[in-house]
Amino acid sequence: MWCCLNTSALDLQHLVPGHIQLFEPYTPSRPDHELMRAYGVDHLHRLNNNENPLGPPPAARKIISEFEPPRASVYPSGDCFDLRGILAARFGKNPDQFLVGNGSCEVIASVIKAFCEQGDNIVTADKTFAVYEWVAEFSGFEARLIPLLDHGFDPQAMLDAADEQTKIFFICNPNNPTGTYWDKDTMCAFLDQVDNRFIVVIDEAYFEYVDQADYPDGMDLMEKYPNVVVFRTFSKMYALAALRVGYLCAHQEMVDIIRRTHVVYSVNTLGQASAAAAMQNDQEFIQSTRDMVASARKLLISEFASLGLEYVSGQGNYLMVKTPVSDTLVYRKLARKGILVRTMTGFRFPGWIRISLVQQEVMEEFCGKFREVIAS
Numbered sequence: 566m567w568c569c570l571n572t573s574a575l576d577l578q579h580l581v582p583g584h585i586q587l588f589e590p591y592t593p594s595r596p597d598h599e600l601m602r603a604y605g606v607d608h609l610h611r612l613n614n615n616e617n618p619l620g621p622p623p624a625a626r627k628i629i630s631e632f633e634p635p636r637a638s639v640y641p642s643g644d645c646f647d648l649r650g651i652l653a654a655r656f657g658k659n660p661d662q663f664l665v666g667n668g669s670c671e672v673i674a675s676v677i678k679a680f681c682e683q684g685d686n687i688v689t690a691d692k693t694f695a696v697y698e699w700v701a702e703f704s705g706f707e708a709r710l711i712p713l714l715d716h717g718f719d720p721q722a723m724l725d726a727a728d729e730q731t732k733i734f735f736i737c738n739p740n741n742p743t744g745t746y747w748d749k750d751t752m753c754a755f756l757d758q759v760d761n762r763f764i765v766v767i768d769e770a771y772f773e774y775v776d777q778a779d780y781p782d783g784m785d786l787m788e789k790y791p792n793v794v795v796f797r798t799f800s801k802m803y804a805l806a807a808l809r810v811g812y813l814c815a816h817q818e819m820v821d822i823i824r825r826t827h828v829v830y831s832v833n834t835l836g837q838a839s840a841a842a843a844m845q846n847d848q849e850f851i852q853s854t855r856d857m858v859a860s861a862r863k864l865l866i867s868e869f870a871s872l873g874l875e876y877v878s879g880q881g882n883y884l885m886v887k888t889p890v891s892d893t894l895v896y897r898k899l900a901r902k903g904i905l906v907r908t909m910t911g912f913r914f915p916g917w918i919r920i921s922l923v924q925q926e927v928m929e930e931f932c933g934k935f936r937e938v939i940a941s
């Protein structure tokens with residue numbers, strides 16, 4: 566009887582902490598079937614979430630299709646035992662250096678809970694993956710958001726923003742949504758200056774997409790810099806976003822601390838097994854995904870150049886373009902033609918959209934429909 570529930574006796578003003586009262590909740594997009602109904606289309610190309618449309622690699626597909634329903638009744642490994650063993654072998658680390666979460670979003674929360682207490686702050690960029698900022702703020706900690714410099718993280722300004730109460734830097738490398746990255750020299754110079762005074766999280770969600778020789782591998786960096794925590798995910802390259810598996814890797818002493826704040830059993834059985842399988846002989850799969858992304862990028866760049874539109878393109882499986890009209894209007898008009906893109910107002914880039922880079926046919930369809938939309 567929701568209609569008659571009497572909440573007047575409930576003093577939420579008193580019960581709810583101020584930082585929660587002020588927090589603006591994030592509204593996830595509606596499911597595809599709802600969007601298709603709302604926009605009157607019978608299909609949707611999802612260019613809004615940087616998913617890999619090729620789907621999971623063959624060995625992971627096999628795990629998913631052979632999953633036996635009775636296994637659903639049994640709790641998963643509480644600490645992803647087998648998956649951590651496979652990660653350790655792959656990256657030449659100890660299994661206890663890995664903490665697996667329900668997507669890497671969950672390990673963001675675990676790190677913040679492990680290191681921040683009242684009055685502390687984290688430092689990141691203003692135009693980056695927003696979950697660092699959200700988790701800090703709804704946990705009652707200040708997020709210091711440093712403006713990008715030439716679309717990239719600004720190392721000096723970030724260092725200048727840190728104080729006694731700073732605990733963690735979050736560096737998205739490459740950055741979502743701009744695709745910029747700190748090269749090895751920039752990253753090492755930054756870490757030298759940090760000099761172990763703070764935790765440095767390097768979010769490498771798009772690691773497997775980067776093929777630049779000067780791109781630093783966080784797994785190597787942590788050997789020299791014990792304050793480094795690396796985040797990776799199976800949601801992007803490995804196309805397992807629905808199964809929610811991400812992880813962090815750091816020095817064992819660090820992980821022993823972070824693990825205290827981490828909910829066990831948060832990663833489901835199918836996710837653990839699929840992630841483990843996804844890494845088997847993944848070279849060919851990664852190469853074909855990278856090839857798809859490279860062709861898509863080439864096509865969109867020439868399209869936007871010929872339309873005279875400003876765009877930002879770097880690493881990762883996405884790029885951004887500045888639209889001549891409002892980003893939400895472009896979003897709606899494209900949705901009515903069966904294409905979803907990401908509006909960038911929420912990323913503090915009003916008037917821009919981000920487009921995931923996918924198969925050639927879909928990119929061509931996008932280009933045709935995008936031209937119609939901006940001509941109308």
Ligand SMILES: *Cc1c(COP(=O)(O)O)cnc(C)c1O
Pocket residue numbers: 667668669670671694737741768770797798799800801806809810811
């Ligand atoms: C997509 C993404 C993630 C992670 O996602 P999960 O699905 O929670 O693993 C993390 N960081 C960045 C920058 C991303 O773009």
